[in-house]
Amino acid sequence: MADPEVVPTVTAADADAIDELRAQWHRERPDLDAAGLDAMALVGRITRANHLLGKGMKPIFAEHGLExxxxxxxxxxxxxxxxxxxxxxxxxxxxxxxxxxxxxxxxxxxxxxxxxxxxxxxxxxxxxxxxxxxxxxxxxxAVVDHVANEERMLGPLSADDRRALDGALRRLLVSLGDTHLG
Missing domain, CATH: 1.10.10.10 (Winged helix-like DNA-binding domain superfamily/Winged helix DNA-binding domain)
Known part of the structure; x- marks a missing residue:
């Protein structure tokens, strides 16, 4: 059984949509393991970030007549x-x-x-x-505008945050077998 103290507390100003989803799961299924909920939250954040980053790239490509x-x-x-x-x-x-x-x-x-x-x-x-x-x-x-747009979207992350996230995602991708193109 998950320990209620393990559920991370986040201030309303720092909360994202995944915090709300995680709290709902914890409320409805307190028997779920906290580590499992943490994993679900992390995968959810990766998925949502992918969606939102893709959405943020669309206008730049459209400016160049591309998808x-x-x-x-x-x-x-x-x-x-x-x-x-x-x-x-x-x-x-x-x-x-x-x-x-x-x-x-x-x-x-x-x-x-x-x-x-x-x-x-x-x-x-x-x-x-x-x-x-x-x-x-x-x-x-297009690539000049694309890189500038990605830099803008990642603006809230410090250089240390970016390096840590980059390294963690690299380890995840390697563990999932994504070690080379093709």
Whole structure:
């Protein structure tokens, strides 16, 4: 049985939505282990932070005529270096989505003139995807605004908070098997 003294007390000014959810669980199911409720609260915070950060990124991408999945493809091609090209399969490995979703993203980006696709000369079955000059210019502008926006969203965290959170999330991701792309 969970000890009522174990439930963290947070002032109203410091409380977030997860504190309310956790208190509700504690009230309705006092038999649940406090460590389990702590885990549920932490996963809830990670999930909510992901949602709210995504919501905060949308306007920046929209200013550049993009959605996050499109930016993700352009940024992936940009960061691999010149000639800013990967196979469609290589993009699929980094995106963690279905091949149909990648095809849809590539179709949209190709219609916008931001990427071009061509057959791999060394493997006729493979399609290579490359940034166009317009795609390269757009992603280079968008990434500057994107980084500034992320910096703004993380503004309430001190440098020490950021390092601690970064290290803790890295350990979590490694423990979950997320040790490399693809």
């Amino acid at each position: 996050f999945p499109e930016f993700d493809v352009l940024a992936t091609l940009r960061r691999v270096g010149a000639p800013h090209e990967l196979t469609a399969g290589g993009l699929l490995k980094t995106a963690m989505v279905t091949s149909g979703a990648i095809t849809n993203r590539l179709d949209k980006l190709e219609r916008k003139g931001l990427i071009e696709r061509h057959q791999d000369p060394s493997d006729r079955r493979a399609i290579r995807v490359r940034l166009t000059e317009a795609g390269l210019e757009l992603v280079d502008r």
